[in-house]
């Protein structure tokens with residue numbers, strides 16, 4: 001073999017004795033076949049077979065299998081972001097003339113997707129009160145195809161009655177899906193409550209280090225998995241095995257990270273509840289959180305994200321107070337090792353009301369730092385907020 005040929009044919013090495021604890025990162029676009037007949041029959045490998053890198057490599061499949069196991073599902077699809085996971089479900093299920101129901105506290109880009117993408121294509125949406133429970137039945141009509149849930153909802157932290165909503169949906173032949181990003185399958189498993197699509201922004205807790213973007217959809221039904229996979233294939237959507245390898249590394253510490261974050265977050269919420277600048281704590285361990293009893297009934301604990309409503313007389317000093325923080329970073333995409341705070345003005349995008357009077361709220365994501373340091377930093381914030389005058 002001449003060198004020009006040699007350089008594109010790597011020598012084979014033995015794998016005998018190579019036992020490692022890590023998942024190898026398999027990168028590929030081209031998949032090669034042993035024979036012409038194998039190539040001709042490649043479609044017969046099904047939605048889980050290897051035919052082209054866009055459809056996944058063993059690294060992608062390992063992450064899919066791990067999430068299926070954790071979610072209590074049979075199949076999982078990985079896509080490039082949490083938002084892409086939601087839009088993939090909607091585009092797989094909905095046809096012109098159909099309607100999707102979304103909660104008022106949904107991750108805001110989902111409302112924008114419905115308004116700016118679905119509606120111009122003849123698909124409608126209705127926005128329901130997340131605390132309505134079984135009463136959402138009155139909103140279901142012949143066009144309703146999917147009820148989307150998010151529990152707790154973004155920023156205002158309402159926990160919805162998933163079993164009650166699923167029961168109503170099933171009675172009307174309507175599909176259900178749930179954004180499980182806050183809880184992760186460590187704290188809640190939507191599929192075990194009869195939800196058809198359990199979705200997660202792996203960008204947040206699974207990735208866990210603020211350096212990847214990925215989303216997942218887990219299902220129990222093989223036909224629904226094939227349909228989700230078809231949507232991704234037809235739209236040309238796949239994920240990098242490098243990102244999946246980082247998600248697999250992240251997931252190994254998910255349990256211990258969530259345990260620390262959950263404990264520290266409850267401690268910070270308790271500290272903040274005792275400060276004069278805080279009017280309300282929206283953390284599920286507190287009765288002031290809407291759906292507190294539902295959380296107690298259905299979830300195995302709380303993760304590290306919660307919200308505080310500020311006393312109205314303290315709002316004017318918020319920007320100055322945020323500037324006093326030394327450990328908490330100001331930013332939105334939570335779930336990493338560093339604690340974050342995001343000032344959120346939410347009233348304008350809610351249609352069912354209730355949020356107008358809240359002003360700018362603080363969404364807090366607790367990271368992996370020491371509780372005493374975090375408490376001292378939050379005390380700096382509160383001290384500025386509580387200064388007289390201004």
Ligand SMILES: *Cc1c(COP(=O)(O)O)cnc(C)c1O
Pocket residue numbers: 080081082083084107150154179181182201202203204213214215333
């Ligand atoms: C961040 C987030 C998403 C979107 O995830 P991306 O990977 O950023 O697209 C969806 N739902 C919830 C609840 C989120 O917090």
